[in-house]
Amino acid sequence: MNAEVKGSGPEEETSSEGRWEPRIIAFLCNWCSYAGADLAGISRLQYPPNIRVVRVPCSSRVSPYFIIKSLQRGWDGVLVSGCHPGDCHYISGNLVARRRFAVLKDMLEYIGVEPGRVNFSWVSAAEGDKFSKVVREVVNRVRALGPAERLVKVG
């Protein structure tokens, strides 16, 4: 069997005025950022509806393959969010992930993927407000860049 991971490429999205809307995939750590997103919801905080959330057990669960594959499948932006350094549920997962993300981001930007396509943040379970701000920031960055083209596989 040789099933290439197709994953789900994002659906085309347009606003009610017919304007292009960025589609962003967000990998959120179960212990911090996912709960932070929950808190944002419970607190009725507003943030743009452009993100689709994938819950992961830890930011270090996010392999560079997830991020690169997301870009290849046509997501306009990626957000990975985990616990603040020192707060990792698994003690040091986010610290290992931090190095990995630094290398990935440097390398992707070096080959010409625009800065702002791939984003990382630390959001704790108590930071519903920060979560909404992070999402707004990421959506603004990706909106400014426009639809992703580089590294997107056509067909």
Next chain:
Amino acid sequence: MGGNEEKIREVAGRLLRDGEVNLIIGHERGTLPLRSSPCFVTDPEDLDRLIWDPTCDINLAKYLHGRDERVGILAKGCDARSIVVCASEGQVEMDRVVILGLPCHGVINRKNIESEIAGREILEAIVTDEIITLKGEGFEEVLPTETFLDDSCMSCRHRTPPVYDVLIGEPLPEASEDDGYAEVNELESKSAEERWDHFVDEISNCIRCYSCRDVCPMCYCKECFVDETMPAWFGKTNEITDTMIYHVVRAIHLTGRCVDCGACSRACPMHINLRALTKKAEKIARDRFNFEAGISLEDTPVLGTFKQDDSEEFII
């Protein structure tokens, strides 16, 4: 370089006869001019196959993987550093390896020589540290070796192996002031769009023969991420994003591990300048983590560890 062959054979012979090692890995004359092959000697009678000149461009650390005999290995600076990286990753047991360190003036880049003589067929080549003598149908050319050294050798800062058991020859001064980052720096100064166009142009030549991976001593995964089928992460096609991802992920995997031996670039049949990517990987390790691969056996792999105060300026 030249002139040390006798000494190499003598030391290797002693190791074999004393039973300190069961196998010597070195270089021998290739079947084509300007080429060398890896050479595996178990019988002291065969020692005169071993050679040492600027055609010995193969990174022999590749051949240490998966061996359980005791091995004596000839190692240039870059080979020795590769062995150190493999050892620090638990792939090579140093108790079973005797490194015969070879101070190295650099190896030749065959492709540059071939383009210099513009398509004429080389039938015979003699390479010394100073000159390359080429003979073919109706021509004879003499080229200065220095001009045709590999790019990675031009900016080499470890001409003497940093780790060895026996050093054959005199240690060389670390001559190069050049850090070899000129090309990376130039690319970095361009816009993202220009860089993308540059890499699309370069990488679209890739035919995915995987020579770069196959010569690399750091590429020892039993199953490479591009060969995986369950799940098949990335496509195996020549489509540009698939090839680009192969090269970028390989560069990411080499961060803090690549010793810039240049073997991948030399092996590439499509003349892709792979060092533009591997040098960047090296530079990230240096700039972000203050790390140079393969210098000490005490080092831990840069992506297998962390510091509390690693830079995180990129995190929102």
